[in-house]
Amino acid sequence: MYNNSFPSVYTIDLLNKYRKNFIHGISTRIGGISDSYYKSLNLGLHVADVPDKVIENRHIFCSQLNLSLQNTVCCEQIHGTHVHIVTKADRGKGTLSLNDTIADTDGLVTDVPNTPLMLFFADCAPLLIYDPVHKAVGLSHAGWRGTVGDIAASTLHTMHRAYKTNPQDCIAGIGPCIGQCCYEIGDEVADKFAALFNDSTHFTLDHILVKQNDRYHLSLYEANKALLTIHGLLSYNIAAESPCTSCNSSLFYSYRADKGKTGRHAAVICLNNI
Numbered sequence: 001m002y003n004n005s006f007p008s009v010y011t012i013d014l015l016n017k018y019r020k021n022f023i024h025g026i027s028t029r030i031g032g033i034s035d036s037y038y039k040s041l042n043l044g045l046h047v048a049d050v051p052d053k054v055i056e057n058r059h060i061f062c063s064q065l066n067l068s069l070q071n072t073v074c075c076e077q078i079h080g081t082h083v084h085i086v087t088k089a090d091r092g093k094g095t096l097s098l099n100d101t102i103a104d105t106d107g108l109v110t111d112v113p114n115t116p117l118m119l120f121f122a123d124c125a126p127l128l129i130y131d132p133v134h135k136a137v138g139l140s141h142a143g144w145r146g147t148v149g150d151i152a153a154s155t156l157h158t159m160h161r162a163y164k165t166n167p168q169d170c171i172a173g174i175g176p177c178i179g180q181c182c183y184e185i186g187d188e189v190a191d192k193f194a195a196l197f198n199d200s201t202h203f204t205l206d207h208i209l210v211k212q213n214d215r216y217h218l219s220l221y222e223a224n225k226a227l228l229t230i231h232g233l234l235s236y237n238i239a240a241e242s243p244c245t246s247c248n249s250s251l252f253y254s255y256r257a258d259k260g261k262t263g264r265h266a267a268v269i270c271l272n273n274i
């Protein structure tokens with residue numbers, strides 16, 4: 001859902017039903033101070049934008065959601081599948097500098113209220129997970145590598161280990177990412193997805209990989225929705241219909257549409273103290 005009153009924030013309708021319990025949002029390109037390729041609300045510190053502008057943009061985004069930037073936690077994001085359990089001691093890591101970000105990590109989980117988890121994207125999919133029974137949240141970064149590596153499972157397993165989370169209780173949203181319309185992939189990547197879903201009795205590959213003009217197109221939405229379902233989430237508890245970042249590159253950063261010269265929008269999730 002795009003709200004004209006808060007132009008820097010996109011939210012997922014299913015998750016908005018739980019706004020008393022947790023805050024979430026995906027930033028847009030609108031309302032920031034960065035120039036050039038990064039115009040205007042670039043939140044990525046690692047893309048050669050002016051760091052002071054990025055930090056000011058992070059303040060702008062957090063203030064629209066009424067979140068504390070100094071309590072926020074970020075991670076390095078290397079297209080891997082490691083998930084870190086965030087405690088109070090992690091607050092502030094990676095928010096003002098890359099030097100103290102949580103290294104070699106593509107997912108964060110926490111049960112600590114008022115501790116926003118924030119990851120950065122330009123076409124990859126944000127996976128947002130809420131466990132209403134054990135009051136915990138997770139956020140992970142799923143490009144094709146993270147998806148085929150099953151970071152959805154890593155996130156759920158880490159939440160189970162840390163908080164006894166049962167996937168059947170969880171609510172999940174897949175935020176804006178590149179859609180199947182725009183996401184042409186090579187045969188070697190398609191082969192990895194075919195192998196991953198080969199043993200699944202739940203899903204056929206029909207929706208995940210579609211051949212257009214002799215080239216495969218991947219749906220990160222369908223692949224991650226399938227994985228979340230295979231790992232125990234109920235399909236009506238998964239929202240997987242956000243806009244395509246490449247088709248909407250004036251609203252979101254898109255690595256493909258902008259040919260690599262672009263900024264990053266963020267996804268954030270934060271438990272309320274109730």
Ligand SMILES: [Zn+2]
Pocket residue numbers: 178179180181182244245246247248
């Ligand atoms: Zn598209």
